[in-house]
Amino acid sequence: MAFLLAHLSDAHIGPIPRPSLRELAGKRLTGYANWINKRAQAHDMGLLGRLVEDMAAQKPDHVAMTGDIVNIGLDAEIEAARLWLSGLGSPENVSFTPGNHDAYVPAAVPRIAETFAPWTTSEEGAGFPYLRRRGGVALIGLDSAVPTAPFVASGRLGAEQRKKLAALLDKTKAEGLARVVLLHHPPHRGGAKALRGLDDAAELEAIIARHGAELILHGHNHKISLHRLPGAHGETPVVGAASASAKAGAHYPRAAYNLYSIEREGDKILISARSRGLGADGETIEELDALAL
Numbered sequence: 001m002a003f004l005l006a007h008l009s010d011a012h013i014g015p016i017p018r019p020s021l022r023e024l025a026g027k028r029l030t031g032y033a034n035w036i037n038k039r040a041q042a043h044d045m046g047l048l049g050r051l052v053e054d055m056a057a058q059k060p061d062h063v064a065m066t067g068d069i070v071n072i073g074l075d076a077e078i079e080a081a082r083l084w085l086s087g088l089g090s091p092e093n094v095s096f097t098p099g100n101h102d103a104y105v106p107a108a109v110p111r112i113a114e115t116f117a118p119w120t121t122s123e124e125g126a127g128f129p130y131l132r133r134r135g136g137v138a139l140i141g142l143d144s145a146v147p148t149a150p151f152v153a154s155g156r157l158g159a160e161q162r163k164k165l166a167a168l169l170d171k172t173k174a175e176g177l178a179r180v181v182l183l184h185h186p187p188h189r190g191g192a193k194a195l196r197g198l199d200d201a202a203e204l205e206a207i208i209a210r211h212g213a214e215l216i217l218h219g220h221n222h223k224i225s226l227h228r229l230p231g232a233h234g235e236t237p238v239v240g241a242a243s244a245s246a247k248a249g250a251h252y253p254r255a256a257y258n259l260y261s262i263e264r265e266g267d268k269i270l271i272s273a274r275s276r277g278l279g280a281d282g283e284t285i286e287e288l289d290a291l292a293l
Helices: 027-042 045-057 075-086 108-115 159-174 201-211
Strands: 003-008 063-067 094-096 130-134 137-141 177-182 215-218 225-231 233-238 256-265 268-278 285-291
Touching: 003 045, 045 285, 063 137, 075 094, 075 108, 094 137, 130 159, 137 159, 159 177, 159 201, 177 225, 177 256, 201 225, 215 256, 233 268
Parallel strands: 003 063, 063 094, 137 177, 177 215, 215 233
Antiparallel strands: 003 256, 130 137, 225 233, 256 268, 268 285
């Protein structure tokens, strides 16, 4: 039986509740201005709801949400995002990794960690990377979200996460599991524009080259993308997801989510992928192009 994994990202739950002057200190001021002037017109919560309904109709075995669930890290935003994530399914069946908007300011980081802890629980100790074994699949979640200066949206894993990741990749390979790595930022050099990429992407690439993985999923760029990294026993597909709430006509592609069918044939792990999202009419959720992994 195939394991069906759904992947969505960058929901940017809105609208942003009106912040106090105290809450607008620092980077939140520019972020709130950006929401008012651009993002509020680009993200549609009604569309996000229809996309989630369509995703539920596909009956995935598990859902991965790879970050940017909020916008500027207000407590009221985080609570609204918790309610939305709860609607995707039980924490047992939904996994979350934080994005740069979830770590928009230092004060938001512990609040995000506490609020979304049920969706980041691990079978191999607390913290990131987490490991969740589901139906022959090892879901390994990384935290690339770090607070940054205004107009910077980069991420970083750090040496401790990278070391633990290498060990988990080896452990789950020995168990015969299909290893799916989840994170917000693209894991490869050149995967995002300047000041928006993963600072230690070269180190992560080296880990994948030595230890391998069957699939890496990310968000951040608000578009469906496919890249390949050299792995220990062949190339590792790297798939990016669109924003799950992007309106038609926004400055980035229309809302979509990805589906991955993971199954074993003898000693081989077979993975196929497809996307569903907002059609050209701006209303219908429909099948999009298949992803040739």
